[in-house]
Each structure stands twice: as structure tokens, then as C-alpha cells.
Amino acid sequence: MEKRFDRKTVQDKLKQSLNRRINIIFLIITALIMLLILKVGYLQLIKGETYAAQIAAVENVEINNSVPRGRIFDRNGVPLVTNSSQKSIMYTRDRVTSQSELLDISKKLTNYIKMPIDNITERDKKDFWIISNRDKVEERMQKELDLFKDGSLSQQEYDQALLKKITNKDLESISDDELQQLAIFRIINGASELAPVEVKGEDVTEEEYATVSQNLDELPGVSTSMDWDRVYPQGDVLKTIFGKVSSKEEGLPKDLLDYYMARGYERNDRVGKSFLEEQYELTLSGKKTKMRYVTDKSGKIKSTEVIEPGQRGDDLVLTIDIKFQKKLEEIVEKHLKKLQKMDEEWSEEPIMDRAFIVVQDPRNGDILAMVGKIIDEDGNVSDYAYGTYQTQYMLGSSVKGATVLTAYQNNDLKVGQEIVDEGLKFKGRTSLMTSFFNPTGSKYPMDDREALQRSSNIYMYKLGLKAMGLNYSYNMGLPLDVSEASEDFQKGFHQFGLGVETQIDLPNESKGYQPKLEGNFAAIQLLQATIGQHYSYTPMQATQYVSSIANDGYRLRPHIVKEVRSATNNDELGPIKRNVEGTILNRIDNSNKEFKQVQNGFLDVYNKLYGTGYEYFAHKLPVTAAGKTGTAQRYIGKKNGEDQFVYNLTNVGYAPAENPVISFASIVPDTPMKPDRTFLPSHEIEAEMITEYFKLNKHLLPENSKGFTGEDEQSVKDGNDQLETINQN
Structure with missing residues (x-):
């Protein structure tokens, strides 16, 4: 149990x-x-959608195709830069195309198109010979191949050995037909998968385009399309400022590759590479056409379709008046040729070779015209418009308005204050420093307004001494350390745009040259800076400076683009997408009374007897203008033991004097001075410019304008006749 x-x-x-x-x-x-x-x-x-997308990616690949760039117009809608369509032969490589297939496509294409062969290099020929002669390569490289297989030879060493064994005779054996094939092969062999490349885009004939289109079935990956190229309806006028666009061979700039690739660009995309085309690339480039390439599992392209149509780039409307620009270029070219002939007569070794003038609307910062011309020894003139904001020159007495206003700011001067113009003698210096109008240095009391009118250097020197905390006395010594005074002086000038970037909407602007003042001559250099010596500024900076005086103290950002217009599908301008307005960068720290005093001084320069611009502007203009002339001395060496100098002839001004609608700055560097102290008549350029502007814009003439006299009309005609005569000679 x-x-x-x-x-x-x-x-x-x-x-x-x-x-x-x-x-x-x-x-x-x-x-x-x-x-x-x-x-x-x-x-x-x-994860279903993710894996579905990955599967779809094998069969559906999206590619972006470029579109024509936006156009550029002047302020009145006149076309300056447009596009012309051109026929193009394209190729799109799929994911599994072999080199032998590429060779076959290249060979077939040679039956329909003729390619330029200038760009084929020796290395291209060697690579082509290797691909086309596999048996000979294997025969010649048997020893090296064995070493490569057992690891005794690297891939790079093997390739170098192979290239060395290809002889000139081998390369000479490549026939003309094969060179045509190579010209095509080198392009399509370098193509990325599913990224269209241009095989031939220039000089495609009607016959080539038609025959390729008719035989696309036997040319896998090849297509025909319409491409674009830049056209300049106004010829070379301002062409340097418009800038250039890269070719498809150049593609994206290497230094900006990451920047553009991050924004959806392809390596062979054409982009603006200088000036306006570069500055407004993202506006002008447009929206690419989005294509879908449907491939089978092996990677072969089965079909293509447009999934999102592209849109060409938006248009730019500039502030430039192209009619005025052309007229001003004619004026500058005429006088530059005239001045060159005078320079050759006056100088043993003439070096004057350029002239600049910038015209701006002081009310909003619009650049109405920007002219730079350079002339060679044979009298051939070429465009140098970019020199208006990329090159700098001493302005001479044209800066004295800024000197006086800076002295007001620093309490070194009061409106209407008298200072004696006299010869200045400093300790250690044997010569007197004098004003041009008072070469003997006799005592001549004057106020700030007359100092501007007669361009008193001594008045400005004494303001420089006050900036150092000094009053003048005969044979006085000068301090070695002027750092504080020079810093205050530069800060004052910076308010006007002198010594800082104007912030114009163009790339690579120069901010001028204001070196540090130090050493035994620092004090003298500061005194020289008060009259426009030692420091250098661009014509664009000079224009911004005088505009700030013309508009009662507002420093405006100059701009060359006025509007961005939406792209359209026809030749008409689209609606305004964005206005580019003149931004106020700063208000200059002076009172209205102080500005009025300087403006009156500028008025007297042009319109009062003994004013330095009286001869050119008092009786020859349709309106009353105001401004300040300048002459900057530049040392160029010694000859026969004597110092040699050339002179920058400058002028800044605005018109009408009351309620100005234009302001300007002109510079003609490196001119001679005759023994009788006569300068070249460069100010005729500005006088003619003012007259021509108001002829083109009569609606801007004030009610009390002087109008256009028969003499004015005749002087313009004589000037044009003179230009024609100079060109013929």
C-alpha cells in the first residue's frame, strides 16, 4: 500500500x-x-512609407534641369541683358552604362554631329587609346600585370607605367573620325548618373539638330533640347558691371562648391561668377524643371516625365538710365582723348590714362550712371566701370566739406568763425605751407564759407592743429603722437562713407585707404589729410559723401538694382516682387545750420567770383549747381634732382543747388601741371554731364531754371563733332 x-x-x-x-x-x-x-x-x-520610397527610388529618380536666367533692364524698362535660345545636344547616363556602350554611343553620334577637337588633351588621347586597344594593353603590360596581381605594384604605379608605354606613334594612329568620337566620349564619360550633360551646345546646325532628333531610338540617353546664352542688346555699355556667367564646362566655382551644392545646384550648373550676375545669382537663376527618370531594376532608363515645370529667373530692373549712361560715356571718352593729347604736349613722360564719374540720386541712393574709362598709348578706350568702386585715389580739396563738418562735431570750429590764411612755418621744415590762391602766404582772414569757396589749405591745416589741441604759432613744433586726433578725424570722415564701405550691391568693394598715422611725420600727414592728401577713396565713396551733404546729412546706401520683377512666360516685365530702396546707414552728427553753411560754401565754389569752379559752372549750366573741386598731389620720383608730381583732378557736387536731384563725383588721376600752375580742363566733363542730364529730364528742372541757351546746344554739338574728329584721327 x-x-x-x-x-x-x-x-x-x-x-x-x-x-x-x-x-x-x-x-x-x-x-x-x-x-x-x-x-x-x-x-x-x-516604416512602410520609408521602405516604399526606397523601392520607388530604384525605379523613380528625380533630377533638376536648369532654366534660362532672369533678364536685366534699365530703370525705364530698356533691356540690357537678355537670353537667346540655342539648340543643344544632351546626354543622360543611366546607372549601368559601361564604357564600351559609351564608346558605341559616341561613335554613332559622330554620324550626325561635328565636334570641336581643340579641347582634347594628350591625356584624353591616351585614355581613349587604352579603352580602344585592350589587347595591346594586355600584351604590353603582362609583366606589370603580374606584379600588380601579387601586390608588388600599386594601382597608381600600374597606371603610370601604362601611360608611359603609350607612344606618340600610338597617339598619331588615332584617326580624325576617332578624334570626333573622343570629343564626344570625354564629355559623356565624365557624366554623373542621371545628370544630363551638354554634348554640343554651340553652333549646333539645323541639320545636326534634326538628324539627331530623328535617330534618338538608336542613341540611348541622347536627347535634343533648347539651351540659352546671354545677349547684350546695348553692346558693351556697362557689360563689365553686368558680369559673366560660367559655362557648363566651368560649372560651379570651386571655392563656392559647397555653398551652391547645399542649395540644390549641380556641379555643371551655370552660375554668375562676377559683379551683378554673381551678386544676384539666387534671384536670376530661377526654378529648375524637375524631371523624373523611371528605371528598371538594372538601372536602365525606361522613361522620363516632367513632374514640376521650371520657371526662368526673376528679372532685375536697375537704377541706371541707359540713355544717360551712354551719353555720359561719350562725354568721358571724348574728354579723355582730348586730355591725353594735352598730357602728351605738357609732359615728357605722360601717365594720365583714366577717368571716372558716378552720378547718384541723393534722395534715395539710386545710381543713375557709373562711368569708368581707361585709355592706352594708342588712344584706344576701354570700359573700366568697376573701377568706380574697386579703385581708390586721393581726392584733394574735394573732401574739405567733410573736414569742416568734422571740426564742427569736435567743437574745433563754430559756424562763421574767421581764421587767418597765412604761410605756416613749422620747426624743422624750411618751406612755408601755403594755400594755392595765396602762394606768398600773406595774412588773409576768412570764414568757413569763404574757405570752402577759395579752397583754403591753411584754414584746414589750422583745423587739423585744433584737432591736436594746438593753436598755430610761428616755427612751432609738432607732436609725434597724433593717434587720438587722427582717430577722431577718421571717425568724422567715416560718417560720410569715406574710409568705410558704401555697401553698394556689387561684390568686392574697396573701402579706400586710411593708413595709421605714426612716426616723425604723423602730424604733417594729419594736416595733409584735412585737404585730401595721404588718404585715398573710391569715386563711389566720394559720391556717397557729397550726397550726404546734398540731402542734409543722411548717408544712404547706394544701389544699382531698383526692383526685382517676377518672371513671366513672355517678353513683358512681370509684377514687382521686391523694391530695393536706399537704406539710411546713418545720420551725420551735425546741425542743420552747420550743413547749410557748408552748402553755401559749395554754392560759392561754383557761382561766386574766385570760386575754384566758377569758370566751369557759373554761367554754362541750365540750373544752379553746387560742389567742391579738388587737386591732389602725388609724388612719382625725382628727375634731374628735382621732385616730380602728378595731380588727381577731382570734383564732387550736386544739382540743382536747392532740392538736388543728382549728386556726382569725378576723378581724373595723374594729370600734369604746367609751370604757370595751369591744370587740365577736366571739369568740362561734369559741366556737360549736368547739362545732358537735364536735357534728358526736363521735367526735373526747377521753375527758376536758366534753361538751355543756344550756346549750350552749340557746345554740345561742337563736343560731338570733336569726338568724331578725334576718333577719325
């Missing part, structure tokens, strides 16, 4: 143990099933 009980107990225990094991296995299986269900659910519900 006891034994039966024990046997039953053992059986029960075995049964319970088995049941537990079965339950554990069942739980494990259930858990695995649940995990599987969760995983499948996760893949379908959470």
Missing part, C-alpha cells in the same frame, strides 16, 4: 513537470509570435 502511494506521487511529479515545460514552451512561442506581429506592424505602419 505504501509503495503504490510512492509510485503515484512520482508519476504526479513527472506529469506536473511536463506540464510546466509545455506551458513555458507555449509562452515562449506566444511571445515570439507577438514579437513577430509587432515587428510586421512596425515595418508596415511605421
